[in-house]
Amino acid sequence: MITATINGNVVEIPEGTSILDAAKRLAIKIPVLCKHPDLDHTAACGICVVRNKSNGRMLRACCTPVEAGMDLLTHDPEIVGVRRTILELMMSKHPNECLTCGRSGDCELQTLCQDFGIRREELPNITPDLPKDCSTGTIELDPRKCISCGRCVQVCQDKQNVWALSFLDRGIDTRIATAGDIPLNESPCVSCGQCSAHCPTGAIVEHDESGIVWDKLQDPDAICVVQIAPAVRVAIGEAFGFAPGANLTGKTYAALRQMGFKYVFDTNFGADLTILEEASEFVERFANGKGELPLITSCCPAWVDFMEKYHSDMIGHFSSCKSPHEMVGALAKTYFCERNNLDPKKVFMVSIMPCTAKKMEIKRNEDMASSGMQDVDVSLTTRELARMIKQAGIDFAWIPESQPDHLLGAYSGAGTIFGATGGVMEAALRTAVHMVTGEKLGKVEFEATRGLKGIKEATLNVAGHEVRIAIAHGLGNVEMVVNKVREAKAKGEPLPYHFIEVMACPGGCVGGGGQPYGVTDEVRLARAKGLYSEDTAGVWRNSHENPYIQELYRTYLDKPLSEKSHHLLHTHYKVRPTYQR
Amino acid sequence: MSTNDQPAAPAKPVLAQPAAPGKPAAPSDQTAIIAKRWRAKRGSLIMALHEVQETYGYVPRDVALKLAPQIGVPVARIYEVLTFYNYFKTSAPGKFVVSVCTGTACHLKGSGDILANFSAQLGCKEGESTTDKLWHLQGVRCIGCCGIAPAVIVNGKVFGKLKPADVGDVIDKVLTADAAAAKV
Numbered sequence: 070m071i072t073a074t075i076n077g078n079v080v081e082i083p084e085g086t087s088i089l090d091a092a093k094r095l096a097i098k099i100p101v102l103c104k105h106p107d108l109d110h111t112a113a114c115g116i117c118v119v120r121n122k123s124n125g126r127m128l129r130a131c132c133t134p135v136e137a138g139m140d141l142l143t144h145d146p147e148i149v150g151v152r153r154t155i156l157e158l159m160m161s162k163h164p165n166e167c168l169t170c171g172r173s174g175d176c177e178l179q180t181l182c183q184d185f186g187i188r189r190e191e192l193p194n195i196t197p198d199l200p201k202d203c204s205t206g207t208i209e210l211d212p213r214k215c216i217s218c219g220r221c222v223q224v225c226q227d228k229q230n231v232w233a234l235s236f237l238d239r240g241i242d243t244r245i246a247t248a249g250d251i252p253l254n255e256s257p258c259v260s261c262g263q264c265s266a267h268c269p270t271g272a273i274v275e276h277d278e279s280g281i282v283w284d285k286l287q288d289p290d291a292i293c294v295v296q297i298a299p300a301v302r303v304a305i306g307e308a309f310g311f312a313p314g315a316n317l318t319g320k321t322y323a324a325l326r327q328m329g330f331k332y333v334f335d336t337n338f339g340a341d342l343t344i345l346e347e348a349s350e351f352v353e354r355f356a357n358g359k360g361e362l363p364l365i366t367s368c369c370p371a372w373v374d375f376m377e378k379y380h381s382d383m384i385g386h387f388s389s390c391k392s393p394h395e396m397v398g399a400l401a402k403t404y405f406c407e408r409n410n411l412d413p414k415k416v417f418m419v420s421i422m423p424c425t426a427k428k429m430e431i432k433r434n435e436d437m438a439s440s441g442m443q444d445v446d447v448s449l450t451t452r453e454l455a456r457m458i459k460q461a462g463i464d465f466a467w468i469p470e471s472q473p474d475h476l477l478g479a480y481s482g483a484g485t486i487f488g489a490t491g492g493v494m495e496a497a498l499r500t501a502v503h504m505v506t507g508e509k510l511g512k513v514e515f516e517a518t519r520g521l522k523g524i525k526e527a528t529l530n531v532a533g534h535e536v537r538i539a540i541a542h543g544l545g546n547v548e549m550v551v552n553k554v555r556e557a558k559a560k561g562e563p564l565p566y567h568f569i570e571v572m573a574c575p576g577g578c579v580g581g582g583g584q585p586y587g588v589t590d591e592v593r594l595a596r597a598k599g600l601y602s603e604d605t606a607g608v609w610r611n612s613h614e615n616p617y618i619q620e621l622y623r624t625y626l627d628k629p630l631s632e633k634s635h636h637l638l639h640t641h642y643k644v645r646p647t648y649q650r
Numbered sequence: 651m652s653t654n655d656q657p658a659a660p661a662k663p664v665l666a667q668p669a670a671p672g673k674p675a676a677p678s679d680q681t682a683i684i685a686k687r688w689r690a691k692r693g694s695l696i697m698a699l700h701e702v703q704e705t706y707g708y709v710p711r712d713v714a715l716k717l718a719p720q721i722g723v724p725v726a727r728i729y730e731v732l733t734f735y736n737y738f739k740t741s742a743p744g745k746f747v748v749s750v751c752t753g754t755a756c757h758l759k760g761s762g763d764i765l766a767n768f769s770a771q772l773g774c775k776e777g778e779s780t781t782d783k784l785w786h787l788q789g790v791r792c793i794g795c796c797g798i799a800p801a802v803i804v805n806g807k808v809f810g811k812l813k814p815a816d817v818g819d820v821i822d823k824v825l826t827a828d829a830a831a832a833k834v
């Protein structure tokens with residue numbers, strides 16, 4: 070531990086602590102624009118300057134570690150003046166478009182300009198005329214709004230190992246771009262949206278499709294139905310002043326009903342169903358030797374896309390299960406319509422997801438139209454829903470809770486925890502044990518699956534068998550796990566794992582690319598905690614205990630992996646060649 | 651930002667015949683040769699790109715995409731470097747890029763005269779383009795076709811065993827092929 074003085078107050082911190090973090094301990098907020106808590110500093114913007122009082126030098130707080138005995142000043146007229154100049158310079162290369170910007174109201178640049186009371190453009194505006202990239206239909210890149218902080222590049226290259234974004238050109242002409250200016254839809258981009266979740270401005274935002282949904286809600290012929298993903302319920306509140314992790318399931322249902330949705334389903338039901346199918350697949354492969362091991366989860370469309378592009382030798386290992394919301398979509402237009410005498414052609418299925426990649430998943434192949442039409446019509450992110458709720462004039466904090474439509478809306482705790490890294494694995498193991506032994510599990514928790522470690526490996530006792538598992542989140546962590554499998558296969562050695570779970574976003578869906586802004590590990594953990602508490606408090610902890618799942622099989626699907634299940638709930642994969650990044 | 655303004659990159663050179671006797675057969679792929687030369691060396695990306703540009707007159711997109719996995723450098727990084735240095739060109743300096751090999755074998759077999767003839771007939775100096783941007787003429791280092799020296803590459807197509815008098819013929823062939831392609 071070392072001590073230093075900041076603004077006259079003494080602070081004791083571990084060696085290596087940045088000035089930025091040290092100041093936080095004294096409740097001093099130094100402004101930042103390029104530094105993100107998830108990422109290494111790029112020291113690109115300079116807005117975090119502070120002064121070393123002993124020699125008068127200016128230092129960047131985000132990347133300078135405190136030295137013992139330092140005497141620092143974070144705010145004085147000159148420092149504030151430097152910061153203001155930095156903002157003015159940024160503004161001179163930034164379009165003055167706040168009113169129509171997807172980030173307005175929640176933009177780090179806009180907020181700072183407000184805080185600094187900037188009321189005038191001091192410098193002539195020299196924003197270059199650069200075209201947008203809207204080619205993916207999931208995220209949109211507007212390089213004119215980029216302040217060259219480098220967050221997205223670090224996220225896409227280092228965290229996700231996708232390399233779809235980079236800076237091109239140099240000096241004043243430096244611009245954020247797709248790799249080699251190749252459009253994103255022809256690039257390795259997997260639409261994870263992590264770039265948009267980390268961007269401080271509106272340079273990368275989700276492709277907003279709320280307009281289509283409003284239109285359908287007004288259409289007297291349309292029967293609008295909706296489902297919400299596990300991770301949405303513990304994050305949507307952040308847009309309305311709730312703390313991360315607050316579970317607002319009932320309020321979200323209520324808001325959706327008020328907006329005009331006729332039926333409200335829950336993707337957690339689909340998660341329970343996925344578990345029945347996927348655990349059956351696992352047991353088939355593990356106990357009955359039918360199919361390749363390890364089994365790899367398939368509910369994350371960004372991961373599926375990445376696998377099809379760069380790890381297509383793993384196709385045989387992939388679970389053929391569709392993702393939970395696609396299962397609900399398929400059943401909404403078949404089972405649900407049949408039970409309720411509805412015309413499926415009139416049903417308009419909207420998914421509310423923490424995810425930008427789901428926007429491309431709903432059209433990824435012909436299996437996504439298993440009901441005879443597109444199963445899910447539109448997929449919105451949590452951020453889009455939050456805006457819609459505001460637009461609809463709903464006072465979210467006060468709205469009384471509502472219930473889902475149980476036929477496709479009742480769920481177990483196992484379905485809830487799908488939203489966190491490790492949750493799919495844990496839920497599947499609970500049901501797999503039951504399938505092998507036929508017994509009720511005493512302790513349902515598999516703690517080794519939880520937490521934010523990038524790769525979690527464990528050997529678990531599942532019904533007396535040794536099951537080796539691996540859980541990776543953040544695509545940058547996948548390579549190592551997949552390579553271990555490849556190596557063992559090539560050498561004919563015993564498999565390193567029997568079951569692998571992958572989620573593309575750090576923290577899993579709770580940290581999804583379409584979630585409210587400002588994500589950090591603290592926020593991810595809080596959101597995950599919200600899910601795990603709902604699991605603990607629930608009546609049913611195992612997917613197979615969900616009586617509505619039981620009813621679905623009894624009256625409609627027959628049994629897991631039946632022909633009908635295969636038709637409605639499973640999919641295929643294909644090699645998707647793109648350039649080798 | 652779109653790729654559409656990129657002129658079509660030359661197809662990979664089709665070699666008329668293998669390398670000179672006594673030498674191992676040259677890989678029939680310029681990119682592979684360049685990649686192999688620079689792969690193992692750290693920090694050699696710029697050298698590799700330099701060589702690509704010397705061969706093609708610019709760095710064609712498909713060559714960059716092929717080079718990336720072969721030298722183990724992501725495409726994103728390659729373009730960061732390409733756009734950082736003014737020296738590199740990412741689009742063809744002319745519709746037809748004439749690369750006259752000035753490597754040792756070709757030099758000994760009279761590539762100097764061939765270059766001079768091209769220069770006279772096209773009306774532009776070495777390293778420059780015609781005013782209508784139709785032709786770009788350049789001398790390049792060994793292009794791996796020493797067996798058919800002296801050699802010339804025009805947009806990826808190799809012409810070997812040329813005599814100075816053949817230059818007019820090469821120009822005609824290129825124009826005829828282009829006209830035929832335009833009809834289809």
Ligand code: SF4
Nearest residue numbers: 167170173176270271
């Ligand atoms: S990115 Fe921020 S500052 Fe720029 S236009 Fe959008 S809201 Fe305004």
Ligand code: SF4
Nearest residue numbers: 225258259261262264
């Ligand atoms: S969506 Fe994901 S893969 Fe695509 S550019 Fe953004 S971070 Fe990279």
Ligand code: SF4
Nearest residue numbers: 215216218219221268
């Ligand atoms: S697009 Fe956003 S995250 Fe990427 S460098 Fe620009 S401002 Fe930063």
Ligand code: FES
Nearest residue numbers: 103114115117131
């Ligand atoms: S936040 Fe420190 S340099 Fe940008």
Ligand code: FES
Nearest residue numbers: 751753756795796
């Ligand atoms: S010297 Fe001309 S091809 Fe080798």
